[in-house]
Amino acid sequence: xxxxxxxxxxxxxxxxxxxxxxxxxxxxxxxxxxxxxxxxxxxxxxxxxxxxxxxxxxxxxxxxxxxxxxxxxxxxxxxxxxxxxxxxxxxxxxxxxxxxxxxxxxxxxxxxxxxxxxxxxxxxxxxxxxxxxxxxxxxxxxxxxxxxxxxxxxxxxxxxxxxxxxxxxxxxxxxxxxxxxxxxxxxxxxxxxxxxxxxxxxxxxxxxxxxxxxxxxxxxxxxxxxxxxxxxxxxxxxxxxxxxxxxxxxxxxxxxxxxxxxxxxxxxxxxxxxxxxxxxxxxxxxxxxxxxx
Numbered sequence: 001x002x003x004x005x006x007x008x009x010x011x012x013x014x015x016x017x018x019x020x021x022x023x024x025x026x027x028x029x030x031x032x033x034x035x036x037x038x039x040x041x042x043x044x045x046x047x048x049x050x051x052x053x054x055x056x057x058x059x060x061x062x063x064x065x066x067x068x069x070x071x072x073x074x075x076x077x078x079x080x081x082x083x084x085x086x087x088x089x090x091x092x093x094x095x096x097x098x099x100x101x102x103x104x105x106x107x108x109x110x111x112x113x114x115x116x117x118x119x120x121x122x123x124x125x126x127x128x129x130x131x132x133x134x135x136x137x138x139x140x141x142x143x144x145x146x147x148x149x150x151x152x153x154x155x156x157x158x159x160x161x162x163x164x165x166x167x168x169x170x171x172x173x174x175x176x177x178x179x180x181x182x183x184x185x186x187x188x189x190x191x192x193x194x195x196x197x198x199x200x201x202x203x204x205x206x207x208x209x210x211x212x213x214x215x216x217x218x219x220x221x222x223x224x225x226x227x228x229x230x231x232x233x234x235x236x237x238x239x240x241x242x243x244x245x246x247x248x249x250x251x252x253x254x255x256x257x258x259x260x261x262x263x264x265x266x267x268x269x270x271x272x273x274x275x276x277x278x279x280x281x282x283x284x285x286x287x288x289x290x291x292x293x
Contacts, residue, residue, distance in 0.1 A: 007117070009229030036229050038193060043151040045169070046193050048227050051258035052145050056087055059134065059141050062209045062251065063089040063097055071210075075117065090141075092236070093250040099213055100246045112212020126210045131271035133182040136199045136221050137237040137251060139163045144258050146266070149280065154188055154195060159266045167197055174200050180217055182206060195225040216243045231257040 038046040058067030064086045074084060089097030101109060113126035128134050134142055143160035147220035154167045167188040175185045188197040204217030220240040227233040231253050240248040 036193070036227075038227065038230070041149060041151075045149055045154075045190060046227065048147065048193075048225075048233070049147050049149050049193075052147065052255045053253050053258045054141050054253045056090075056253065057141060057143075059128070059138055059208070060210045060215050063099070064093060064143070065090055069157070071117070085197045090251040090253055091249060091254040093238075100249055102244060103247055105214075105244045109214065110211050112214075116211045124212075126212075127206055128161075128210070131204060133163045134208075135182060135202050135215075135225065136165075136184050136186070137239075138206060138208050139183065139235070140235060141253070145255075157266070160269050161271065162248055162269055174198075177201070180204070184221070193227045195223075195227075197223040197225070199223065214244070215239060215241045218243045229266075 002108070027099070038048060041047050048058070056065040058065055058069075060066050060068040060071060066087060077084065083263055091097045091099060094100060099109075105238050112124060115121070128138075128142070133139060139145075139158050139161065142163075143158050146157040146159070148155040148157065152169050154169065156165045156167070158164065163183055165183055165186050166184045169188050172187065174187060179185070179201055181201055182205065184199045184202035186199050188195055190196070199221040202215070202217060202219055202221075204215060204219065207214045219239055221240075222238045224236040225233050226236070234252065235255055236250055236252045238250045239245070240249050275289050
């Protein structure tokens, strides 16, 4: 058999790789899905790497999305009689935009929400104010999300809190039920150009927002990252927690590609270092024990 030249071998390899990519895209694209087709990585994943921002950032209130950093201006405005227009709820199901709490859970959330601006007990303080991770899905909205990909996995890296998730795509089972983590345990797979992520094993210590919307450590979250074009994707997260809610419910948001420079390194998020208000971030418990917020 005659030997092949290096240029011929390179040409055959390129042709084969292109054929594999076309076959993969044809096989995984569900019928009727949008026509956009991304580049394909060596392991067959759609290439969706980059920095992404939600249309409405901030986690002060999941049913009225905005950043907590502007809350002081809102309070001043309220005192002056200036009304603000609510933003559309991130809750897309139920249609009323409200979280379907069980009665006891609704009562708990109301107490937390009523004391969000005027805490008088340690439990009134949002754990994120103590620089703790918010869990899933909150960290998707806390700050910009960077998507990285390597063979067989997707990595989500947040610009704040240094929260991150490494999501295997190989079908491995979740960790054991007794392992509880701030960001839970994620397992993913691709359905066409939609990344589906199954999240379990959260420790239930994080919250959904600053006004006390919450879930328990039994929460099961299914996320869908639907990439519809090169510079946007639709995000949906369905949360099921029979211990807290009357039924599963879903939040949703559009994400757009961020303007951060390509390959720019995230800065260190020094959350408490140099905090000038540290002395004010102390609460006395009923037992007289000093607890940090």
